[in-house]
Amino acid sequence: MSSILTLLTDFGLFDAYVGIMKGAIASINPALSVIDLTHEIPPQDIAAARFNLMNAYPYFPEGTVHVAVVDPGVGSTRRAIALRLFQGFLVGPDNGLFSGVLDHHPPIAAVELTESQYWRTPQPSRTFHGRDLFAPVGAHLASGIPLEAFGPSIALDSLVQLSFSAWRQTGNEITGCIQYSDRFGNLITNIPGEAIRGYSGLLRVESAQIPIRTAYSDGAPGELLALIGSHGWVEVAVNGGSAWERLRSGVNSRVSIMLKNTYPS
Amino acid sequence: MSSILTLLTDFGLFDAYVGIMKGAIASINPALSVIDLTHEIPPQDIAAARFNLMNAYPYFPEGTVHVAVVDPGVGSTRRAIALRLFQGFLVGPDNGLFSGVLDHHPPIAAVELTESQYWRTPQPSRTFHGRDLFAPVGAHLASGIPLEAFGPSIALDSLVQLSFSAWRQTGNEITGCIQYSDRFGNLITNIPGEAIRGYSGLLRVESAQIPIRTAYSDGAPGELLALIGSHGWVEVAVNGGSAWERLRSGVNSRVSIMLKNTYPS
Amino acid sequence: MSSILTLLTDFGLFDAYVGIMKGAIASINPALSVIDLTHEIPPQDIAAARFNLMNAYPYFPEGTVHVAVVDPGVGSTRRAIALRLFQGFLVGPDNGLFSGVLDHHPPIAAVELTESQYWRTPQPSRTFHGRDLFAPVGAHLASGIPLEAFGPSIALDSLVQLSFSAWRQTGNEITGCIQYSDRFGNLITNIPGEAIRGYSGLLRVESAQIPIRTAYSDGAPGELLALIGSHGWVEVAVNGGSAWERLRSGVNSRVSIMLKNTYPS
Numbered sequence: 001m002s003s004i005l006t007l008l009t010d011f012g013l014f015d016a017y018v019g020i021m022k023g024a025i026a027s028i029n030p031a032l033s034v035i036d037l038t039h040e041i042p043p044q045d046i047a048a049a050r051f052n053l054m055n056a057y058p059y060f061p062e063g064t065v066h067v068a069v070v071d072p073g074v075g076s077t078r079r080a081i082a083l084r085l086f087q088g089f090l091v092g093p094d095n096g097l098f099s100g101v102l103d104h105h106p107p108i109a110a111v112e113l114t115e116s117q118y119w120r121t122p123q124p125s126r127t128f129h130g131r132d133l134f135a136p137v138g139a140h141l142a143s144g145i146p147l148e149a150f151g152p153s154i155a156l157d158s159l160v161q162l163s164f165s166a167w168r169q170t171g172n173e174i175t176g177c178i179q180y181s182d183r184f185g186n187l188i189t190n191i192p193g194e195a196i197r198g199y200s201g202l203l204r205v206e207s208a209q210i211p212i213r214t215a216y217s218d219g220a221p222g223e224l225l226a227l228i229g230s231h232g233w234v235e236v237a238v239n240g241g242s243a244w245e246r247l248r249s250g251v252n253s254r255v256s257i258m259l260k261n262t263y264p265s
Numbered sequence: 266m267s268s269i270l271t272l273l274t275d276f277g278l279f280d281a282y283v284g285i286m287k288g289a290i291a292s293i294n295p296a297l298s299v300i301d302l303t304h305e306i307p308p309q310d311i312a313a314a315r316f317n318l319m320n321a322y323p324y325f326p327e328g329t330v331h332v333a334v335v336d337p338g339v340g341s342t343r344r345a346i347a348l349r350l351f352q353g354f355l356v357g358p359d360n361g362l363f364s365g366v367l368d369h370h371p372p373i374a375a376v377e378l379t380e381s382q383y384w385r386t387p388q389p390s391r392t393f394h395g396r397d398l399f400a401p402v403g404a405h406l407a408s409g410i411p412l413e414a415f416g417p418s419i420a421l422d423s424l425v426q427l428s429f430s431a432w433r434q435t436g437n438e439i440t441g442c443i444q445y446s447d448r449f450g451n452l453i454t455n456i457p458g459e460a461i462r463g464y465s466g467l468l469r470v471e472s473a474q475i476p477i478r479t480a481y482s483d484g485a486p487g488e489l490l491a492l493i494g495s496h497g498w499v500e501v502a503v504n505g506g507s508a509w510e511r512l513r514s515g516v517n518s519r520v521s522i523m524l525k526n527t528y529p530s
Numbered sequence: 531m532s533s534i535l536t537l538l539t540d541f542g543l544f545d546a547y548v549g550i551m552k553g554a555i556a557s558i559n560p561a562l563s564v565i566d567l568t569h570e571i572p573p574q575d576i577a578a579a580r581f582n583l584m585n586a587y588p589y590f591p592e593g594t595v596h597v598a599v600v601d602p603g604v605g606s607t608r609r610a611i612a613l614r615l616f617q618g619f620l621v622g623p624d625n626g627l628f629s630g631v632l633d634h635h636p637p638i639a640a641v642e643l644t645e646s647q648y649w650r651t652p653q654p655s656r657t658f659h660g661r662d663l664f665a666p667v668g669a670h671l672a673s674g675i676p677l678e679a680f681g682p683s684i685a686l687d688s689l690v691q692l693s694f695s696a697w698r699q700t701g702n703e704i705t706g707c708i709q710y711s712d713r714f715g716n717l718i719t720n721i722p723g724e725a726i727r728g729y730s731g732l733l734r735v736e737s738a739q740i741p742i743r744t745a746y747s748d749g750a751p752g753e754l755l756a757l758i759g760s761h762g763w764v765e766v767a768v769n770g771g772s773a774w775e776r777l778r779s780g781v782n783s784r785v786s787i788m789l790k791n792t793y794p795s
Contacts, residue, residue, distance in 0.1 A: 003560070004556055004560060006549065006553075008546070008549075012448045013278065013301075013303060013304070013305055013543065014303065014305045014447070014448035015303060015317060015447045015448055016273070016302040016303045016317040016318075016320060016321040017495075018301075018303075019271065019273075019300055019301055019302035019303060019321055020302075020320070020321050020324045022300045023271075023300065023321060023324035023325040023326075023329075024324050026269055026298065026300065026325065026326055026329075027324065027325065027326045030268070030269060030298060030326065033556065033560060035549055035552045035553065035556065036543075036548075036549055037546040037549035037550075038543060038544065038545060038546045038548075038549060039543070040543055040544045043449065044505070052545060052546040053546075055546060055550070056546040056549055056550050056553060059550045059553035059554050059557065059661070060553040060556065060557065061553075061556055061557045061560065064553075064556075072482075072505075073482060074480070074481070074482070075479070075480030075481060075482050075483075076480065076482045125494075125495045125497075126479060126480045126492070126493070127480065127481060127492070127494055127495040128495030131324065131495065182544070182545045183542045183544035183545055184573060214605070214656060215604070215605030215606065215656045215657065216604070216605060216657060217602075217603060217604070217605050217606040218605075227656070227657070228656070229655075229657055230547075230655045230657040230658030230661065232655075240574070240602075277570075277713045278543065278566075278568060278569070278570055279568065279570040279712070279713035280568060280582060280712045280713055281538070281567040281568045281582040281583075281585060281586040282760075283566075283568075284536065284538075284565055284566055284567035284568060284586055285567075285585070285586050285589045287565045288536075288565065288586060288589035288590040288591075288594075289589050291534055291563065291565065291590065291591055291594075292589065292590065292591045295533070295534060295563060295591065308714060309770070337747075337770075338747060339745070339746070339747075340744070340745030340746060340747055340748075341745065341747045390758075390759075390760045390762075391744060391745045391757070391758070392745065392746060392757070392759055392760040393760030396589070396760065
């Protein structure tokens with residue numbers, strides 16, 4: 001059984017919040033291997049959390065427990081949940097941050113976290129469920145406690161969803177949207193790279209028309225280009241610069257691609 | 266025996282300083298589990314180091330060694346020290362950064378770090394005692410070397426203190442001060458949350474009058490509110506925003522609370 | 531045998547890229563101890579990567595594998611390489627980022643990474659060799675696979691070099707250049723500290739004349755001073771401030787030192 005636990009939060013690294021979560025984990029099982037996905041999710045940005053977790057999930061070994069805490073509803077009535085998937089486990093608030101992973105990796109079972117003997121304290125803070133509830137549950141789960149012990153089953157179709165307008169292809173035209181802007185300013189669409197692999201063509205976003213290339217270095221310095229990015233999505237980049245700064249195009253912006261009739265390019 | 270060692274510094278994550286400290290630790294005992302509390306303490310800000318270490322300390326298992334290096338006096342005559350407490354150990358410069366932990370967890374024994382066989386080199390750098398002295402001593406301590414081996418005992422009442430004006434309660438009025446501003450802009454006072462639990466009332470800081478709530482989400486978006494924060498202190502926050510940006514109120518600013526005569530609220 | 535693997539990249543901590551590399555490593559060998567050197571190298575800044583890796587290398591135990599990915603040529607024809615040194619291993623692109631380490635620690639053997647059974651996938655992404663190639667090779671190397679298994683030997687004198695104008699001494703005058711500016715704004719020259727140890731004198735950079743001191747705290751607050759920094763190089767600092775902000779002097783700027791005829795100072 002794997003003993004890896006990952007953490008994804010919007011707590012930042014300025015304060016000791018993340019260190020404190022790791023103290024809570026080590027107090028339960030100091031032998032767990034804890035890996036940070038990122039703690040720099042913009043505060044309360046569930047869409048950014050969804051994207052990062054979706055992309056990281058496939059690269060972890062079977063049995064990994066992913067604890068994700070971007071939780072604007074902490075202290076309200078939103079549910080705290082844990083899910084079992086074929087390849088791993090998810091622990092966090094039921095606010096849609098898992099919906100990207102679940103689009104590609106269907107859940108097998110879900111529970112609401114109600115059994116307080118697995119929390120750090122039966123009276124958790126109103127503001128820091130990461131420390132008091134999610135990290136301890138993740139640590140127990142990674143240590144072998146079965147999912148069902150943490151609370152009652154909940155219906156899989158009751159999980160909160162976060163969705164984008166779907167991508168679609170009609171003949172040579174593909175439409176979709178921007179789903180994420182990374183820190184290099186690369187604009188990542190929700191169009192899978194497979195849809196354009198081997199083709200040439202043009203991508204349109206805002207008023208720009210951008211050629212499809214195969215590597216960053218295929219463009220002249222400063223040139224906008226579209227390519228299949230490292231996550232497997234079609235993305236818009238600038239060789240040696242920031243596509244976001246050039247286009248100022250944000251999450252949900254409409255994107256269209258016109259493929260040339262030749263294959264391969 | 267625990268083999269956890271935490272690190273708290275003002276070195277940032279831009280340069281490899283923290284990685285180098287971990288190399289020095291791994292060279293002594295690669296099996297130690299090293300946990301970062303934070304490395305983003307503002308440069309030379311002993312008060313911020315004191316606050317973060319004080320808050321993180323209780324969440325770590327017995328025997329944890331905490332190495333803290335915010336050290337404006339490096340290369341001068343300030344002492345290098347290590348302390349044993351009931352629950353763990355502290356290693357760092359004697360400049361007051363431990364005084365928050367020690368307010369709540371009295372020390373049992375203290376030594377000055379003079380035994381250079383436990384340093385990385387008998388001729389440490391004048392500027393990087395984190396690497397050459399504190400991290401190595403921490404690694405040896407976490408590996409089981411007894412505190413007394415690192416140097417002569419020093420009097421517990423000789424430790425450098427860093428103190429704030431104490432909080433106090435007179436009837437329904439409580440006074441205190443701001444002791445920390447976190448990266449979300451929450452202003453954290455030195456008034457314990459227990460003093461207001463279950464009460465309603467108003468908190469005053471600068472010219473603002475702020476209602477006491479029980480969760481961030483109890484306030485309208487943009488509203489200033491006072492609540493018991495995740496660290497257990499009364500704090501001032503804005504639902505979805507930054508109290509620091511609204512009030513521009515810094516560490517040591519005076520705070521007063523007027524409780525209503527009703528209990529519970 | 532050591533099982534330590536270090537990571538140095540320009541990926542930042544905003545996205546989950548670093549976490550994903552660790553997932554790829556854990557999928558190969560979850561028992562490896564992974565240490566971050568830094569992920570905040572300015573994007574594509576090979577000189578900054580060179581400096582940080584050079585400084586960190588000596589502090590790690592024998593057998594440590596250092597994976598460094600600052601890789602503006604990813605997807606082009608630059609070689610992917612691994613090197614064996616007396617004390618450890620280096621894995622990354624052949625673009626000069628190892629040349630600082632190699633100036634002081636000559637390589638014993640070098641291979642080009644062509645054996646795709648040690649990659650995450652035989653069809654690596656065009657844009658993320660850190661995940662698909664370098665991290666997996668590093669994990670296999672740290673797990674005991676011999677260097678020669680990863681691909682054919684390459685000539686040691688064919689490795690890409692990145693070099694600065696050398697420092698030199700003529701009588702009492704020493705010349706050199708700035709090779710790095712750290713996040714505190716300390717300007718680090720390529721003049722070894724041993725060249726000035728025990729001497730007094732003046733350092734000139736741009737139009738400033740700066741006295742040689744022995745510790746940051748030896749200068750008045752705000753005073754520019756030159757001293758032997760924690761990495762062992764002569765550096766220019768401001769007590770409580772940033773030399774970079776005062777001088778605006780960048781990498782490759784010329785520096786000269788005039789030593790006084792007295793020894794020791």
